[in-house]
Amino acid sequence: LVCLIISSMMGLTVLADDFDWSRFPCVTPDSVLLPPGQAKSDVWYYPKQRGDYIAGANLSISDEGNGTIGIFAQTLTHYPIDKCRMRVYLDRWYENKNAWENLDYWDITFLKENEESGVLTMPTIYFHAYDLPTGYYYRLRGLHAIWVNGTTEGFSTQTDGIKLIK
Amino acid sequence: VNGKDKPPSEDDLIKNIMQDAFGMSSRECLKEYEEAEEHPDLSPELQAPSNGYQRIKDIIDLEGIPSYAETKGNKIVRIKKIMRPLVAVAIIGSVMWIFAMGAAGQKFYGYRSRIRSDIGNNVVWNNDSALVKVTAEEEAYEAIYEQLGIAVIQLSYKADGMQFEKVIIENGHSNMQFLYGDAIINFSQVNSNVAKSDNIISDPNESQEIPNEWLQKDINTNHHIIDSNSVEYNAILEIDGEIYHLYGVFDDENEFIKIVQGLSFYKK
Numbered sequence: 001l002v003c004l005i006i007s008s009m010m011g012l013t014v015l016a017d018d019f020d021w022s023r024f025p026c027v028t029p030d031s032v033l034l035p036p037g038q039a040k041s042d043v044w045y046y047p048k049q050r051g052d053y054i055a056g057a058n059l060s061i062s063d064e065g066n067g068t069i070g071i072f073a074q075t076l077t078h079y080p081i082d083k084c085r086m087r088v089y090l091d092r093w094y095e096n097k098n099a100w101e102n103l104d105y106w107d108i109t110f111l112k113e114n115e116e117s118g119v120l121t122m123p124t125i126y127f128h129a130y131d132l133p134t135g136y137y138y139r140l141r142g143l144h145a146i147w148v149n150g151t152t153e154g155f156s157t158q159t160d161g162i163k164l165i166k
Numbered sequence: 167v168n169g170k171d172k173p174p175s176e177d178d179l180i181k182n183i184m185q186d187a188f189g190m191s192s193r194e195c196l197k198e199y200e201e202a203e204e205h206p207d208l209s210p211e212l213q214a215p216s217n218g219y220q221r222i223k224d225i226i227d228l229e230g231i232p233s234y235a236e237t238k239g240n241k242i243v244r245i246k247k248i249m250r251p252l253v254a255v256a257i258i259g260s261v262m263w264i265f266a267m268g269a270a271g272q273k274f275y276g277y278r279s280r281i282r283s284d285i286g287n288n289v290v291w292n293n294d295s296a297l298v299k300v301t302a303e304e305e306a307y308e309a310i311y312e313q314l315g316i317a318v319i320q321l322s323y324k325a326d327g328m329q330f331e332k333v334i335i336e337n338g339h340s341n342m343q344f345l346y347g348d349a350i351i352n353f354s355q356v357n358s359n360v361a362k363s364d365n366i367i368s369d370p371n372e373s374q375e376i377p378n379e380w381l382q383k384d385i386n387t388n389h390h391i392i393d394s395n396s397v398e399y400n401a402i403l404e405i406d407g408e409i410y411h412l413y414g415v416f417d418d419e420n421e422f423i424k425i426v427q428g429l430s431f432y433k434k
Binding site: 040042052055056058060062070072074076077078079080119121122124126 | 331334345352396
């Protein structure tokens with residue numbers, strides 16, 4: 001119980017600093033469905049509207065086998081930043097509805113105070129999601145937001161859909 | 167002490183007991199057991215009665231046989247006394263473990279996750295694996311070569327004051343960062359030979375070809391004005407399906423051009 005309470009408090013400190021992700025919508029109705037056997041969709045985005053800080057972003061989904069997907073997200077900047085938040089959505093393609101539906105999402109926060117060098121330059125996360133039903137298409141959508149010197153910039157990314165077959 | 171006076175071993179004792187009890191050796195016992203298992207006796211008189219449990223319970227209720235918990239009452243109390251400090255230690259340990267986890271997670275990136283639904287429980291964060299702990303540029307090239315197995319390109323020329331900061335290699339990607347004044351110069355090298363779909367989505371501006379004699383290629387470059395004072399330059403090239411991308415803010419375009427001209431294959 002104590003552990004749960006402490007865990008909840010740690011989560012709240014993050015959520016208290018809420019961010020209006022709707023300013024940077026990444027929801028799109030379409031994504032390419034890659035042919036079965038394409039085990040990875042890897043996108044590098046470089047903003048068309050150049051901000052001062054965000055230089056680009058990477059988002060990658062990969063079939064790691066046994067219903068496991070690998071999720072890679074990275075935000076690249078022109079200058080060191082104070083903070084970065086990335087939100088990664090996992091969507092599944094429902095053939096009968098002909099639509100993508102969100103299954104889950106994760107928020108990740110990076111702070112320069114937590115860097116060994118005190119400089120935040122390349123926030124990156126790589127993790128796995130397990131026990132997903134195979135035989136279906138999945139895609140990722142990413143939101144990338146940075147804070148520096150009182151300025152905020154946001155950016156969105158989206159992968160193609162890959163079919164989990166391994 | 168001669169052999170006859172030697173005390174019997176445990177095996178001998180067991181053998182003797184079995185001989186006394188069943189009149190047969192252990193091997194004979196085992197054989198009989200196996201035969202019984204293969205040909206079980208299904209006689210009705212050997213079957214358990216269908217209401218056996220209820221009959222036992224009735225006997226307990228009738229004769230007032232104390233329950234297991236009642237007979238072990240003293241032991242339970244003693245265990246509780248022992249468990250109290252153990253539970254306290256477990257809670258303190260758990261709390262320390264949580265903080266330790268937080269510290270470990272924050273070591274390099276300081277991420278925190280918010281997991282929304284039940285499948286979120288099936289997520290494992292392994293962010294530390296992304297950071298290759300090298301301090302020297304040379305080691306970074308070596309690590310990229312070892313982990314991605316691609317032809318690695320190095321920066322043979324660097325602008326004055328441009329210093330290697332770090333490298334992240336993960337999931338077929340590598341990105342080296344250099345600090346140049348206040349700015350960051352990124353150099354990505356990506357293995358695209360695995361089954362995947364690589365998309366580079368950008369807005370090609372007016373481009374310029376810069377010849378590179380080391381790679382025997384004309385390298386496509388372009389630039390973007392990112393604010394009133396800064397210009398981002400970038401160069402993208404593809405060699406045997408691998409993608410290489412150098413980009414960053416430079417005050418002096420000539421420095422960027424010299425870096426592009428100095429790109430060469432890394433050799434150990």
